[in-house]
Structure formats: structure tokens, C-alpha cells
Amino acid sequence: MPGAPSALRIFGASKRFGDHLVLDGVDFDLAAGEVHALLGENGAGKSTLMNILSGIYTADAGRIEIEGAAVSIAGPSAAVALGIGMVHQHFKLVQPFTGRENLHLAAAGLPLVPRRAVVEEQIAAVVKRSALDVNLDVPVARLSVAEQQRIEILKALLLGARILVLDEPTAVLTDAEADRLLALVRDLAAQGHAIIFITHKLREVLAAGDRVSVLRRGRMVLASHAVEDVTRDDLSRAMIGDQETTQRRRSGSTPGPVLLEVTGLGVRDGGAAYVSDAGLSLRAGEIHGLAGVGGNGQRELAEAILGLRAATGQVALEGRDLTGLSVAARRRLGLRYVPADRSADALAPNVSLAENLAATLVRTGALGRRMVWPSRVRQHAAAMVQSYGIAGATGGGRRPVRLLSGGNAQKVVLARELDRDARLIIAHSPTRGLDVAACAYVHERLLEAVARGAGVLLISEDLEEVLALSDRISVISRGRIATTPDGRPDRAQIGELMLGHA
Incomplete structure (x- = not known):
């Protein structure tokens, strides 16, 4: 922001995991009192950059300055001491403890542990200053996702965070809760906090951001632009790229009859809507690609179709309504699942x-x-x-x-x-974490299944994979599914839909 003092500067940050270069000479700056939105697809390097800032990872190269002074962040406690607070997408709270007990537990990690009465005074002051309304005296497990998130923010502020990193903070919030969070973010910035807001939703960038940067494949491809100076197309092109669309996997293929018909599907958990009024169809001998940034309802959609999760709406397989059928019954009808996390699921x-x-x-x-x-x-x-x-x-x-x-x-x-006997295969991120040869093998086997007449719903955060394999493509954003009239959006259109215009 013009004239605002620097809160943070990162110069040439690089990070490699084995042979994979995750960050490639990334520069980033943050001013006091601003909200700097950071966009990028899954795997672009956003979380890795922030994990370096919060002391979870150590950069292989690069330099970090806090308020103009070079610093070394040797671990999470060092980051806290420097005034850096990170609110992860997956909260770090002790579920059986109350919110107040979680805050006292966090304060116990300070170099000079304050007395309980002092911590109580500090909690009261932080709650008043931030206007965060949450019941601190019930077990965290009984609180909504939005309330747990407020406790995480309170925890960061209690520990003295001047730089606040919010990693996809609205991913599991309702629209009303997200609007409330965005208002809180603007209030914190007005109080002088410097905030990094990791998101992929254009609406949130426009509502809360002062500047915006975009990471793609470990490189900063759009750096520190004023929000009012960028368009939706600018952000979409920066996130996705403007290369020519990958050639379709085969030509002349004629899909068969409709296998899967999803109509008005909704999935809720607590107060959060993970999937809303979703609809899609898939034919025999076809791969229908579902693109999207992770955390937009992909897992919940797959589990609802499989019968693993309660849902509203209708799912039909070859014209048969699956409502009320068990997972085992659906498998007997030919439904199969390749989940995103093979080890856990x-x-x-x-x-x-x-x-x-x-x-x-x-x-x-x-x-x-x-x-x-x-x-x-x-x-x-x-x-x-x-x-x-x-x-x-x-x-x-x-x-x-x-x-x-x-x-x-x-x-x-x-x-x-x-x-x-597989008729419909739901393949969720089937090549995640695999090398090139293994990825090619997975693709080959999916294509063989399609050649036998099965249908594949390919849910993937890898846009190249979706473009390379799919006959038709839809995009899931904030739990809603959309596509273009011809069912084959190009890169720019996919980027727009992924940014929240579904």
C-alpha cells in the first residue's frame, strides 16, 4: 500500500522436495494494515511459502525481512516470537478442551509464561478488540467450524501476531459466515495488522483484498497488483496459464447411454453446505472430468454418490434411483471408487x-x-x-x-x-503423488475400462490430467457444479469457473 511501512518481505524463496522444485525464486511483500490476497491452484506453492514463513519448513534459498530487519525463522516458536500467526485450513485445536483452555494452552508456549489471571485479562482484551463473538466455555468439539476458526484467530492474536496468515479460511464456511469473516479481516487490517489471505475465489479478493499475487507451479506469475487494477481474466490467465488446450485423448469415440444422473444433490454437515444443488450426467464409454481447487466439495460429492455420506437430491445409476441403497448394494450395481487418499481410504x-x-x-x-x-x-x-x-x-x-x-x-x-463388473468408476485424484510412469499407467488402465464400456467420473485438481483424458468437463466451485453449453470449456473458461463463477 502506498506509504505504508513494510511488514514483511520475502526475497528469492526456493524450496525443493527431492527432485521436485516447489518454489522457484519467489518474491513477496506485505505492508502493515493491508490484506494481500495470494491465489494459485493446488500445488502452486502457496502453502509451502507460508509454511516457510511460519517456521514449519526451512527454505533452501532466499531471505526474509520483518519490518525491515533480516530474520531467521528456525521453527514455529521463532515465527510466533516474530509476530507471525498462521490459521491453517485444518485447525490445530484440542477438541475435548474448551476454547478458553485452548487459549491458555497456547499461552503456555510463550517464553515467559504469564499467570492465569494475566492470560484471562489478555483474552478479554483480544476478544474486545477483535469483536470476535464465540463461546469460550464449551468443548471445541461442540462448536461449529466458523466458531472454531474464530478461536484459531483469537489464539494467533493472543500470541501477539502482527502478521496474520489465513490459509483458505472460507473453504468450509457458509456464504454468511464467509461474509462475516471478510468483514473481520478488514477490521483487523484497519487496526494495523498485515494479513495474507490465501484463496482462489475472486469474490473474496474483491471484497477484502488491497493487493493480489498469483503463484503458478512454484513461480510468482503476477506480483503485488492493486486489486482494482486486475480483471477476472487477468487472474484466471495467471492461475491457469494460456497454453493451448491439450489434445483430446481419442477422436471419434461415441458415448453410450446415460450411466450416472445426479440431480439437485446437496450435502451438509453441521451448518456448512459442502455441496449445493449439484447436477451432472455421465455416459457409458465416457470420461467426465470434474476440475476444481481442492476443498470445494469434491470428496463430499464422491462420498454422496457412493452412499458413504447422507445427501439430499437424487443419484441414479442406469436409470435406477440409488436413494436408500447401502454402499454394498451400490457396489453390486457396478459402482467403484478410487479415493484421493489411498492409504487412509x-x-x-x-x-x-x-x-x-x-x-x-x-x-x-x-x-x-x-x-x-x-x-x-x-x-x-x-x-x-x-x-x-x-x-x-x-x-x-x-x-x-x-x-x-x-x-x-x-x-x-x-x-x-x-x-x-465395474460400470461407473469414481476416480478422485488417481495420480496424486505418483511419478510420470505411474501416472501414465493409471491413465492407461482408466482408458481400458472406458473402452470396455464403463464410465469414469474423473475428479482431479490437476488441470492437465482433466484436459488430457476427459470427453466432457465440468467445474466444481464452492460446492456447485457448472460447465459451458458444449461441455468442453477451454482453459480461460475453466479458470473463471474455478474462481467462483459457477
């Missing part, structure tokens, strides 16, 4: 490879009618290991899945889910 890490492969066959009787025959489990595992080229499957499949590489663990999931 698809595999039992400490269980053998053979048993993981056999998990979905127990109910079918394929491994024995009255009892599961170990010999059949081993035979099935051997066949899948050979068919899918699963490396590291030593000892007849008795090795725990957790000892496999990421690519081979994902092959186990594919071998189990892409069976001959």
Missing part, C-alpha cells in the same frame, strides 16, 4: 497385499461360500500381481501394503476396483 496399510486385493470379493463368494479359502486368496493375488505388474509383492502377497511404493500401492487399488 482405500487400503489397510498393515494388512497383506493379498488380503487387500481380496477385501471386496469376500461377500461375493468368489473366495469360498461358507468360508474364505486361503488358497483362493493367494491365487487371486497372484493373478492380479501379474496382470497389473505390481512390484514388491514378495512372499505370495503376504507383504504388508505399507511397504509398497506409492505407484504399486495405487496399482493394488486399481486391480481391486477396475474389475470386469
Whole structure:
């Protein structure tokens, strides 16, 4: 901001994880009393840059200045001592404790621990100054997401944060709660706090931001522009790029009849609406790509279709209403799932490879009618290991899945889910964390399933993946699904929809 003193400057920040360069010489500056919005797709480097600032990571190269003085941030406690407070997207609160107990616990980490009475006085002062209305005397687990977030902000202010980092703070808030948070952000800036507001929503940039920067693939491609000087197209192009759209995966393919029809789907949890009035259709022999920045309802949508999560609206598979059907019943109809987190949601890490492969066959009787025959489990595992080229499957499949590489663990999931009876496959970020060869293998197997007549709902935060594989593309933003009339938006249109114009 013109004339405002500098609160923070980052020069040439670089960070590499193995062979992957996550940040490439990034510069960033923040003035006292301003809200600086930071945009970028998932994987652009936003969180890595902020984790360096908050002491969670150490930069491989670069320099940081706080209020004009060079600093070394050796850890989170050092960041707090320098007046840096970060409110993560996933809160760091002790759920059984009350809000007040969480605040006292945070104060206990200060170099000079104040007496309880002093902490109480400081809490009262921070609450009054920030006008944050939240009940501090009930267990955090009983509070709404918005109330928990206010406690996180109170915690940062109590610890003396002058620089406040908010990481996707509205991702799980209702529109009314988001508006209230944006008003709070402007009030804090007016009190002199310097705020970094990580978001991907243009509405929030315009409502709360003074300046805006955009990261793409670890590089700052739009730096410190005044919000009033940029357009929606500027931000969309900066986030997504303006390269030519990747060629379609095949030509001349004719999709079959409608497999999946989702109408008016809604998913709520507590006061938050994760999916709102969502609709999409998918045909046999087709890949329908669903693009979007993470945290916009992708997981909730997938779980609602699968029957893992309660929802309103209707989901139909080949014309049959799935309302009231269990997950097992939906699987018998040919519904399959490749979740985004294979370790947590698809595999039992400490269980053998053979048993993981056999998990979905127990109910079918394929491994024995009255009892599961170990010999059949081993035979099935051997066949899948050979068919899918699963490396590291030593000892007849008795090795725990957790000892496999990421690519081979994902092959186990594919071998189990892409069976001959699969009609509709929901593949959520199926190549996350995989190398180039493993990604190509996953894509090949999905295309084989489509060639057999199955349909694939490809939910991915990797735009290149969506563009390369999909026959049709939709975008999910703030729990709502939209696309262009022809069902094949270009990069610029996808960028607009991802920025919240669904």
C-alpha cells in the first residue's frame, strides 16, 4: 500500500522436495494494515511459502525481512516470537478442551509464561478488540467450524501476531459466515495488522483484498497488483496459464447411454453446505472430468454418490434411483471408487497385499461360500500381481501394503476396483503423488475400462490430467457444479469457473 511501512518481505524463496522444485525464486511483500490476497491452484506453492514463513519448513534459498530487519525463522516458536500467526485450513485445536483452555494452552508456549489471571485479562482484551463473538466455555468439539476458526484467530492474536496468515479460511464456511469473516479481516487490517489471505475465489479478493499475487507451479506469475487494477481474466490467465488446450485423448469415440444422473444433490454437515444443488450426467464409454481447487466439495460429492455420506437430491445409476441403497448394494450395481487418499481410504496399510486385493470379493463368494479359502486368496493375488505388474509383492502377497511404493500401492487399488463388473468408476485424484510412469499407467488402465464400456467420473485438481483424458468437463466451485453449453470449456473458461463463477 502506498506509504505504508513494510511488514514483511520475502526475497528469492526456493524450496525443493527431492527432485521436485516447489518454489522457484519467489518474491513477496506485505505492508502493515493491508490484506494481500495470494491465489494459485493446488500445488502452486502457496502453502509451502507460508509454511516457510511460519517456521514449519526451512527454505533452501532466499531471505526474509520483518519490518525491515533480516530474520531467521528456525521453527514455529521463532515465527510466533516474530509476530507471525498462521490459521491453517485444518485447525490445530484440542477438541475435548474448551476454547478458553485452548487459549491458555497456547499461552503456555510463550517464553515467559504469564499467570492465569494475566492470560484471562489478555483474552478479554483480544476478544474486545477483535469483536470476535464465540463461546469460550464449551468443548471445541461442540462448536461449529466458523466458531472454531474464530478461536484459531483469537489464539494467533493472543500470541501477539502482527502478521496474520489465513490459509483458505472460507473453504468450509457458509456464504454468511464467509461474509462475516471478510468483514473481520478488514477490521483487523484497519487496526494495523498485515494479513495474507490465501484463496482462489475472486469474490473474496474483491471484497477484502488491497493487493493480489498469483503463484503458478512454484513461480510468482503476477506480483503485488492493486486489486482494482486486475480483471477476472487477468487472474484466471495467471492461475491457469494460456497454453493451448491439450489434445483430446481419442477422436471419434461415441458415448453410450446415460450411466450416472445426479440431480439437485446437496450435502451438509453441521451448518456448512459442502455441496449445493449439484447436477451432472455421465455416459457409458465416457470420461467426465470434474476440475476444481481442492476443498470445494469434491470428496463430499464422491462420498454422496457412493452412499458413504447422507445427501439430499437424487443419484441414479442406469436409470435406477440409488436413494436408500447401502454402499454394498451400490457396489453390486457396478459402482467403484478410487479415493484421493489411498492409504487412509482405500487400503489397510498393515494388512497383506493379498488380503487387500481380496477385501471386496469376500461377500461375493468368489473366495469360498461358507468360508474364505486361503488358497483362493493367494491365487487371486497372484493373478492380479501379474496382470497389473505390481512390484514388491514378495512372499505370495503376504507383504504388508505399507511397504509398497506409492505407484504399486495405487496399482493394488486399481486391480481391486477396475474389475470386469465395474460400470461407473469414481476416480478422485488417481495420480496424486505418483511419478510420470505411474501416472501414465493409471491413465492407461482408466482408458481400458472406458473402452470396455464403463464410465469414469474423473475428479482431479490437476488441470492437465482433466484436459488430457476427459470427453466432457465440468467445474466444481464452492460446492456447485457448472460447465459451458458444449461441455468442453477451454482453459480461460475453466479458470473463471474455478474462481467462483459457477
